[in-house]
Structure formats: structure tokens, C-alpha cells
Amino acid sequence: MESSPNNRPAIEFRRVSFRPNGTGDIVQDLNLQIRRGETLVLLGRSGSGKTTTLKLINHLLAPTTGEILVDGRPIREWDIIRLRRMIGYVIQEIGLFPHFTIERNIGLVPRIENWAEDRIRKRVEELLNLVGLDPQIASRYPHELSGGQRQRVGVARALAADPPILLMDEPFGALDPLTRAELQREFLQLQTRLQKTVVFVTHDLHEAVILGTRIALMEAGQMVTLQTRDEFLTSREPLVMAYKDAFDTNLKNTRERA
Amino acid sequence: MNVWQFIVQNHVEVAELTLEHVWLVGLSMVFAVIVGIPLGVAITRWPSLNKPVLGSANVIQTIPSLALFGFLLPAPWIGARADRLAILALTLYALLPLIRNTYAGIKGVDPAVVEAGRGMGLTDRQLLFQVELPLALGVIIAGIRVATVLLIGLTTIAAAIGAGGLGEYIFRGLAMVNNAVILAGAIPAAALALLADVGLGWLERRLSPHAA
Numbered sequence: 001m002e003s004s005p006n007n008r009p010a011i012e013f014r015r016v017s018f019r020p021n022g023t024g025d026i027v028q029d030l031n032l033q034i035r036r037g038e039t040l041v042l043l044g045r046s047g048s049g050k051t052t053t054l055k056l057i058n059h060l061l062a063p064t065t066g067e068i069l070v071d072g073r074p075i076r077e078w079d080i081i082r083l084r085r086m087i088g089y090v091i092q093e094i095g096l097f098p099h100f101t102i103e104r105n106i107g108l109v110p111r112i113e114n115w116a117e118d119r120i121r122k123r124v125e126e127l128l129n130l131v132g133l134d135p136q137i138a139s140r141y142p143h144e145l146s147g148g149q150r151q152r153v154g155v156a157r158a159l160a161a162d163p164p165i166l167l168m169d170e171p172f173g174a175l176d177p178l179t180r181a182e183l184q185r186e187f188l189q190l191q192t193r194l195q196k197t198v199v200f201v202t203h204d205l206h207e208a209v210i211l212g213t214r215i216a217l218m219e220a221g222q223m224v225t226l227q228t229r230d231e232f233l234t235s236r237e238p239l240v241m242a243y244k245d246a247f248d249t250n251l252k253n254t255r256e257r258a
Numbered sequence: 259m260n261v262w263q264f265i266v267q268n269h270v271e272v273a274e275l276t277l278e279h280v281w282l283v284g285l286s287m288v289f290a291v292i293v294g295i296p297l298g299v300a301i302t303r304w305p306s307l308n309k310p311v312l313g314s315a316n317v318i319q320t321i322p323s324l325a326l327f328g329f330l331l332p333a334p335w336i337g338a339r340a341d342r343l344a345i346l347a348l349t350l351y352a353l354l355p356l357i358r359n360t361y362a363g364i365k366g367v368d369p370a371v372v373e374a375g376r377g378m379g380l381t382d383r384q385l386l387f388q389v390e391l392p393l394a395l396g397v398i399i400a401g402i403r404v405a406t407v408l409l410i411g412l413t414t415i416a417a418a419i420g421a422g423g424l425g426e427y428i429f430r431g432l433a434m435v436n437n438a439v440i441l442a443g444a445i446p447a448a449a450l451a452l453l454a455d456v457g458l459g460w461l462e463r464r465l466s467p468h469a470a
Contacts, residue, residue, distance in 0.1 A: 058377050084379030095374025099392050109378055157378075167377075 008072045009033040010165060010197040011057055016066035018052055018221075026052045028221040030066070036164075039191060039198040041212030043205065043243070049221040050201045054167050057199065058087045070165070085109055088158030088196075092170040094150050096142040102128075102153055103138040109161045127156040132186055148179035155187075159194075166198045172207070184210055205247045209233060217243065261441040268442070272427075276446050279423035282416060283409045283450075286345045290352035290405060295398065297353070298360025299386065312361075315354040323347070323412050327419045344413070344421035351412055352405035359401025363394025396466030403458035410451040414443065424450075 011034040018027040027049045034040050042050040055061040056068055059080050068075045070083060096105050104111075106127055107120040115123070125135045131152040142150055151171060158166060172180045184207060191198065191211075202208055208215050209229055216226045217240055224239045225232075232240065265272050301308045321329070326347045331337045336346050367390050375385050391398075417425025427443025430436075 060373065060377055081379050081381055084377060087377075087379075089374065089377035091370060091374060091377075093368075093370030093374075095368070095370040095372075097371060097375070097389060097393075098368075108380075112380065112384060154374075 008036075009069075010036045010071065011199070012069040012072075013053075013056075014067045014069070016056065016063045016068055018049075018056060018061060019064040025221045027056070027063075030223055032216065032223060032226065034197060034199060036197050037195040038213045039200055039211055041208040041215045042199065042201045042218055043203070043208045043212075043215050044218035045203055047220075048218040050203075050218050051169055052221075053218070054169055054199060054201050057165075057167060058084050058089060085113065085161060086163045086165065088160075088163040088166040090151075090154050090158045090166070090168045090171040092173045094142075094154040096150060096153060096157070098142055100141075101138065102140055102142070102145070105142065105153060106138075106157045106160050108157065113161060123160065124156075127159055128153075130159070130190065131156045147175055148183065151175060151183060155190075164197060166196045168198060168200045170202055171200075173202070173204075180207075187211060205243060259438055261438040261445065264438045264442050265445075272442060272446060275422065275424050275426055275443070276450070279410070279413055279425075279447065279450065282341065282344055282348065282413050282421060282423050283406065286348035286409055286413075287352060287402070287406055289345065289349040290356055291402065293349070294353045294356030294401075295360050298357040298398075299364065299391075301357070301361055302364045302390075303382075308361075311357060312354075315357050318350045319354045323351070323415045324418060326350070327416065331419070340416075340420040341422065343419060344416035344423075348409050348412060348416070352409055355401040355404040355408070356398075359397050359404075360394065363397030363401075364390045366397060367393045396462050399458060399462040399465055403455060403462060406454045406458060407451050410447060410454060414447055 011032075013030045013032040016027060016030040017025055019025050030053065042053055044050045052061060056063055057070070059075055059078075070078065070087075075083065096102075097108070100108070103121070103124050106124045107115075110120045110123060124138055128135045128138065133149060133152050133156070137145065137149070142153070145153065151174075154171065158168075172183050175183065188211065200211055202211075209232065212229055212232075214226060214228050215232045217224045217232075219239055225235065225237055227235055227240075235241070259267075297311055301311050318326070327343065330343050330347055333343070333346075336342050371389065371393070372385065375389050380388070413421075413423050414425035414428055417423055417429050424443040424447045428440050428447075431438070431440030431443065
């Protein structure tokens with residue numbers, strides 16, 4: 001079964017720890033298999049190690065011990081640049097290049113991969129439509145766009161070279177609640193069509209249960225549980241309960257105050 | 259005779275000395291840019307070089323210019339001609355603002371932008387030339403501007419070792435106790451400095467990337 005390419009996990013963590021010199025473990029003995037086409041949410045509070053886990057996948061950070069496999073191959077055997085170009089990366093701060101137009105931002109990876117110019121142009125237009133933006137904005141600069149539009153461009157840029165894997169680090173965290181809900185809905189529709197392997201980091205329980213097919217709860221560098229959305233919602237595990245309680249209490253308090 | 263009469267009467271010589279001045283500053287700046295910007299980039303890549311490089315550039319800057327011209331006098335080939343010597347010393351003086359601003363400019367690029375670029379699979383070279391240097395350009399030009407204005411002033415002292423330039427008038431005027439002659443060197447030098455400041459300031463604003 002291991003060798004059959006379709007059953008092989010897209011990403012696999014084998015006893016991975018990350019311990020930058022001197023400090024304690026930021027990620028501790030992590031074992032995790034991420035399936036092809038699933039949306040795995042890494043849920044946890046600030047400092048729980050979820051972003052670190054994400055950055056270990058595209059090798060922005062290197063594990064101290066253990067091994068990470070992408071597509072069945074250990075990361076150290078990959079050409080890191082090649083690996084990163086098949087992994088889309090979306091971060092909360094978006095990180096659009098302020099000196100590039102939207103067209104050049106989205107077309108960056110295709111361009112360095114030497115696609116023909118008219119193919120890039122078509123792809124940019126296609127992607128802007130896909131993420132619900134008017135292709136007219138292609139010639140604008142990032143600072144001329146709203147936060148929600150910028151984040152959509154960030155998603156489009158990550159999808160540009162059609163990578164099989166998408167890493168998303170609180171991509172909707174800085175948006176207002178309405179725009180955020182809109183982007184979550186669009187993400188779900190997009191994911192139904194595209195079937196990417198998505199690893200999604202958030203501290204927001206609601207976002208986790210809306211988007212995730214499976215949810216991994218992290219606490220102090222360790223993965224506490226890994227459950228499907230339905231299991232998670234009915235789970236009675238203490239840490240999961242604590243997390244759900246915190247959100248419910250917030251909600252209840254707000255209701256009572258209203 | 260006042261300074262204007264002096265300048266009008268000697269306009270050919272004033273023009274020659276001004277050109278010589280510009281040539282000394284210009285050539286020194288070209289060398290300083292060729293050396294300083296790569297050094298500034300290098301210390302962003304190898305942080306252990308940071309202290310020795312910036313430290314040395316700092317020390318050079320603290321040496322009084324007249325003394326530096328004197329120190330370099332015994333150097334082979336360089337010391338044989340006053341203009342070579344002046345250009346070397348001026349290049350060394352211009353290094354600090356160039357290295358420091360290149361470093362600060364690159365370090366000042368939004369870390370999210372750099373991380374996004376790295377995460378997308380840009381090579382270090384692509385990241386440097388397509389992202390970091392373009393975004394640092396405004397700050398780097400600001401360094402060039404500071405260095406150029408500094409050199410225009412320092413070059414007047416190079417006349418003391420016979421390198422030419424507008425300092426000739428200043429030293430001649432001092433020897434003759436003639437203010438008009440001193441000013442015939444000082445005013446064009448000040449005008450050059452202002453011109454460089456305004457021109458490079460304009461370039462700096464033009465080339466600064468859009469605010470995010």
C-alpha cells in the first residue's frame with residue numbers, strides 16, 4: 001500500500017522536532033500524515049507551533065530531528081527551489097511585492113519557470129476570475145487594492161503554477177468578519193473544484209470547522225488530537241473541550257450582553 | 259576685486275577646476291558604488307561580516323581627511339600621482355554611507371514580502387535582484403546622495419596634495435589672504451553640492467517603491 005502513488009500521503013511528518021539553538025521545543029515529536037486532496041487544519045493558540053509546522057513543509061525551517069516526506073520523498077532529497085514551486089504559500093501578511101503590478105505578482109512563478117508571455121497573461125486572467133476579481137485590476141499595484149482584494153490576489157498567486165499542495169497561514173486573519181466569511185465560502189467552492197492538498201493554519205475554531213476535512217489541535221508544540229470535523233465537534237477530549245468551551249463561552253457572553 | 263569679478267575674469271579656469279572637481283567626485287563615487295553596494299549586500303547574507311565591515315568603514319570615516327591623504331602618500335602606484343591618491347581616499351570615505359544604506363535598505367524590506375518570495379521558490383539571486391534591491395533602491399540612492407555631497411566637500415581638501423579641483427582656489431585664497439579667491443572656490447563647490455543633493459533627492463523619490 002505504501003508504494004501505490006494514490007494512497008501515499010501527500011505530506012508526512014515522521015517524529016519531527018524543531019528546536020532552534022538553546023530554546024525549548026517549538027515542535028515536538030510530530031507524527032502526521034496529510035492525505036491527497038484533504039484540507040487539514042492546524043488549530044491552536046499563538047505559540048502552539050502551527051506556523052512552525054507549516055514552514056517545515058516548504059523548508060523555510062529545517063527540522064532538528066526527524067524527517068518530512070513530500071510525495072513520498074524525504075525533503076532533504078528534494079531540490080528545495082523545485083519543492084517550493086510545487087507548493088503554493090499564502091500568509092496572513094500576504095506579502096505581495098509592492099513594486100510589481102498585480103499581473104506581475106501573480107505571474108511571478110510562471111515567469112521564472114519560463115512560461116510564454118501570452119500563456120502567463122491568460123493564466124493571470126483565469127486566476128483573477130477564479131478568485132472573484134475583475135481582470136481589469138491586473139495592471140494595478142497592491143497598494144491600490146482593498147485588504148480583501150489583496151488576499152484574493154495572494155491566493156491567486158499561490159495557485160499560479162497549479163501546485164498540488166497549498167500552505168495557508170491564517171490567510172483570512174486580518175480581514176473584517178464579512179469579507180472573511182466571504183473568502184471562506186469562496187475557498188470551499190474553490191477547493192471542491194481544485195482538490196488541492198491544503199494545510200491551513202488558524203486559531204479560529206469556527207474557521208477550522210468550516211474549512212477543515214480534518215482538524216489537528218496543537219498545544220505547546222505537540223499535536224494533541226487529529227480528528228475529522230465531525231469527530232472534533234462531538235469530541236469529549238479535555239483539550240478539545242477546553243478549546244470549544246472558550247469559543248462557546250465567548251459566544252454566550254456576547255449573546256447575554258446583547 | 260570682488261568674487262564675481264574674479265570668477266568672470268577667470269571663467270575658463272573656474273570651469274576647468276569645476277570639471278576637475280566633478281571628475282574626482284564622480285570617479286570616486288563610481289568606485290565606491292562598485293565596492294560599497296556589493297559589500298552592503300554581502301553583510302546581509304553573512305551576518306558575521308557585519309561588524310568588521312561596518313567597523314572598518316566607520317574607522318576610515320573618523321580619520322581626518324588631510325591625515326588620510328598623507329597616510330596614502332607612500333603607497334606604491336597610488337602615491338605616485340595626486341589624483342589617484344585623492345580618488346582612493348575619497349572612495350574610502352564614500353564607502354560607509356553606501357554600505358550602511360544598502361544594508362539598511364535590504365533589511366528594511368518587509369519580512370513578509372521576503373518570506374513570501376522565498377516560500378514561492380525564488381532563488382537567493384532572484385530574491386535579491388527582483389525583490390530586495392528594487393525595494394531598497396530608494397534607501398541606497400539616499401546613501402549615494404549623502405556620499406556625493408560629502409565628497410564634494412572633501413574634494414576641496416584634496417587640493418592640498420595637488421589633486422586639483424576647486425580647493426585650489428580655497429588654498430590659494432588662504433595663502434593670499436584674499437576672500438574673493440577663497441569664495442571663487444567655495445561658491446561653485448557649494449553650488450555643486452546643492453545641485454547633487456537636489457538631483458539625487460529627486461531620483462530617490464522617483465525610484466522609491468510605492469508605499470504598501
